[in-house]
Amino acid sequence: xxxxxxxxxxxxxxxxxxxxxxxxxxxxxxxxxxxxxxxxxxxxxxxxxxxxxxxxxxxxxxxxxxxxxxxxxxxxxxxxxxxxxxxxxxxxxxxxxxxxxxxxxxxxxxxxxxxxxxxxxxxxxxxxxxxxxxxxxxxxxxxxxxxxxxxxxxxxxxxxxxxxxxxxxxxxxxxxxxxxxxxxxxxxxxxxxxxxxxxxxxxxxxxxxxxxxxxxxxxxxxxxxxxxxxxxxxxxxxxxxxxxxxxxxxxxxxxxxxxxxxxxxxxxxxxxxxxxxxxxxxxxxxxxxxxxxxxxxxxxxxxxxxxxxxxxxxxxxxxxxxxxxx
Amino acid sequence: xxxxxxxxxxxxxxxxxxxxxxxxxxxxxxxxxxxxxxxxxxxxxxxxxxxxxxxxxxxxxxxxxxxxxxxxxxxxxxxxxxxxxxxxxxxxxxxxxxxxxxxxxxxxxxxxxxxxxx
Numbered sequence: 001x002x003x004x005x006x007x008x009x010x011x012x013x014x015x016x017x018x019x020x021x022x023x024x025x026x027x028x029x030x031x032x033x034x035x036x037x038x039x040x041x042x043x044x045x046x047x048x049x050x051x052x053x054x055x056x057x058x059x060x061x062x063x064x065x066x067x068x069x070x071x072x073x074x075x076x077x078x079x080x081x082x083x084x085x086x087x088x089x090x091x092x093x094x095x096x097x098x099x100x101x102x103x104x105x106x107x108x109x110x111x112x113x114x115x116x117x118x119x120x121x122x123x124x125x126x127x128x129x130x131x132x133x134x135x136x137x138x139x140x141x142x143x144x145x146x147x148x149x150x151x152x153x154x155x156x157x158x159x160x161x162x163x164x165x166x167x168x169x170x171x172x173x174x175x176x177x178x179x180x181x182x183x184x185x186x187x188x189x190x191x192x193x194x195x196x197x198x199x200x201x202x203x204x205x206x207x208x209x210x211x212x213x214x215x216x217x218x219x220x221x222x223x224x225x226x227x228x229x230x231x232x233x234x235x236x237x238x239x240x241x242x243x244x245x246x247x248x249x250x251x252x253x254x255x256x257x258x259x260x261x262x263x264x265x266x267x268x269x270x271x272x273x274x275x276x277x278x279x280x281x282x283x284x285x286x287x288x289x290x291x292x293x294x295x296x297x298x299x300x301x302x303x304x305x306x307x308x309x310x311x312x313x314x315x316x317x318x319x320x321x322x323x324x325x326x
Numbered sequence: 327x328x329x330x331x332x333x334x335x336x337x338x339x340x341x342x343x344x345x346x347x348x349x350x351x352x353x354x355x356x357x358x359x360x361x362x363x364x365x366x367x368x369x370x371x372x373x374x375x376x377x378x379x380x381x382x383x384x385x386x387x388x389x390x391x392x393x394x395x396x397x398x399x400x401x402x403x404x405x406x407x408x409x410x411x412x413x414x415x416x417x418x419x420x421x422x423x424x425x426x427x428x429x430x431x432x433x434x435x436x437x438x439x440x441x442x443x444x
Contacts, residue, residue, distance in 0.1 A: 003331055010338040010372075017342055017365050021349040026357055033361055040368055048398035049375045050385040055410045056371075064364075064414050071357065071421040075428040080355040081435040090351040098344040105340065110332030112381035114396075119380055123399040127386075131393055139386040139400040140407070148404060155408040162415030169422040219387065224411045309411055316418045323425065 006046045013039045024080045026072055034065040050220035051140045054212070058228040063313055066235055070320035134294045136217040144222060145298040149281040152301070153266055156308050160263045163312035170319040172252050188240050198240045205233035213306045217295065223302040227309025234310075235317050243321050252318055258311030265304035269297060335376040342369035356424045356434045360417060367413050371406045378402035 016036040020029045037060025044053035072078070109116035130142040144152055188194050213226030238246020250258075270281040278285035283297025342365055349362025378399035386400040428434050 007331070007334055010335065013368075014338060014341050014345070017345045020361055020365065021345055021353070021358075026355070029358065029361055033364065036365070036368070040372070043372065044375055047375045047379045048383055048385045049378070049403045049406070050387065052371070052375060052403050052407050052410070055407050059410050059414045060368075064417060067414070067418050067421060068357070068361075071425055074425045075357070075434050077355070077357070077428075077434060080353070080358055083352055083354045085352045085354060087352055090348060093351065094344050094348045097347065098340055101340045101343065102337065105333055105336035108333065108336055111335050111376055112379050112383070113332075114380055116377070116380075118377055118399050118401070122401055123378075126400060127393070127397065137388040137391075139388065139397070140403050143400050144404045144407065151405075152408060155412055158412050159415045162412070162419045165419045166422045169419075169426050220385070222407075224407055228411065228414075312415060316415070316422075319422070320418075320425075 002046060006043065009039055009043045009046065013043065024082075025078065026080055027069075027078055029080075030065060030068040030072060033068065034061045037061040037064065051138075051222065051225070054220050054225045055228065058225055058232060062232045063228060063235065063317070066239075067317065067320060070317070070324070074320065074324055133291065134298070135291050136295060136298070138217050138219065138221075140220075141216050141222050141298065141302070145301050146283065146294055149270075149301065152305065153270065153281065156263050156266055156305055159312050160259055160308055163259050163315055166316045166319055167256075170323050172256065172315070172319065189242060195240050198236055202233050202237055205229060205236070209233060213302065214299075216302055217298060223305025223307075224309055227306040227311075228313060230306070230310045231313035231317070234314055238317070238321065243318075246321075247318060250314060252315065255311045255315040255318070258307050259315060260308075260311075262304040262306065262308030262311060265307065266301045269300050269304070273297075335372065339369050339373045339376070342366075342372065354435050356427065357421075360420045360424070363420075364413070364417060367409075371409065374402040374406050 013036060016032055016039060020032045020036060023029050023032065037056055040060065041053040041056040044050075044056060113119075126143055126147065127139060129147065130136070130139045134142045134146055136142055188198075209226045209230035212221035212229060213223060216222035216226070234246065234249055237249060269283070269286075273282050273285055274280055276285040281297075281301075283294045284290040285293065286296050287293035346362045346364070346366030346369060349365065350359050353359050353362060378401065380396055380398050383396040383398040386397040386403070388395075388397075424434055
């Protein structure tokens with residue numbers, strides 16, 4: 001039964017994807033993309049990936065839609081002009097590539113096959129090591145923050161670098177003087193139902209973000225999800241109350257400190273481990289008991305991840321929003 | 327029938343990948359190209375997560391210290407979780423470039439042809 005639901009969901013994602021490509025209205029394409037992400041998140045749940053589904057729902061269906069709409073508002077284009085690219089040629093290329101990959105899928109292990117290579121070496125080892133060395137219920141968090149800490153540190157730096165890139169291209173938002181000039185009539189202030197409904201929800205979204213952040217070792221969650229959810233709450237506030245009050249909550253300067261500070265905290269834990277005689281990001285030396293030390297290290301670096309992700313996403317959003325005012 | 331069920335996720339992966347690829351190839355609107363890339367990326371996410379699934383398994387979160395259950399693999403989930411957040415950052419970077427192109431050239435369709443005019 002569950003397989004049928006899975007296939008049904010995947011059929012819907014394919015249909016939505018075709019819709020995104022075929023529609024000439026850019027607005028419709030962006031909204032369909034949000035639906036696509038939500039369907040994808042549901043499919044991830046069925047594939048036992050709760051953490052990934054949470055991330056996809058917060059980032060793909062939430063923040064990415066807002067960013068796309070801000071970009072559309074800035075470019076002013078609502079409708080796509082007809083393309084003059086050779087369609088038949090592209091179609092031939094696509095069909096040949098599809099045929100090649102399709103042929104390759106017959107060599108893949110079947111979905112859920114316990115004998116598949118992935119379930120033979122790496123996975124049992126991660127479970128055994130998590131149980132022995134870290135002892136936290138969420139193995140995804142253990143692998144993310146401890147066993148693959150280098151990898152995660154790299155990803156955080158990529159997020160930080162992308163944020164810096166956006167700020168270089170669009171500017172860091174209005175200065176304090178300009179901010180005062182922003183009209184207070186902006187936002188959705190005159191839509192009372194939206195405004196009141198939104199205001200009721202925002203505190204709970206922020207509470208949920210903190211729960212996801214600090215309970216990430218025991219339930220789905222962690223710094224990446226919490227940062228995205230927190231950013232979504234502040235973005236919602238900015239949308240409802242206007243850009244000026246949104247900026248007053250967390251000023252652009254503070255967001256820059258957040259983006260850099262989180263990454264520094266992550267790297268700082270690594271350096272602290274080295275100073276205490278261990279390897280980079282080897283948390284064992286942080287406390288007397290190595291299991292407690294691992295849990296402490298994971299808690300701190302997850303906080304660093306969360307702060308950086310929230311800071312970068314908010315800085316990016318304000319960069320887009322402020323560009324429209326100038 | 328079982329063959330179809332077993333490989334269906336990989337086929338959906340191929341379909342989504344090619345839909346995204348087709349959009350990147352044929353669309354001249356830069357926002358649309360980025361949407362195509364995002365679909366392409368989601369297809370790869372689906373491929374990785376599908377590989378981690380195990381029959382009768384559950385999410386790799388151990389409840390009540392019961393380690394004897396069957397769990398799906400956490401590794402692809404870790405890789406994709408970080409990739410999603412990196413994906414939104416790079417998408418934002420792409421959108422920022424599109425905004426600057428619009429400001430410099432006045433349009434985001436058919437940039438190849440317009441570049442000679444400026």
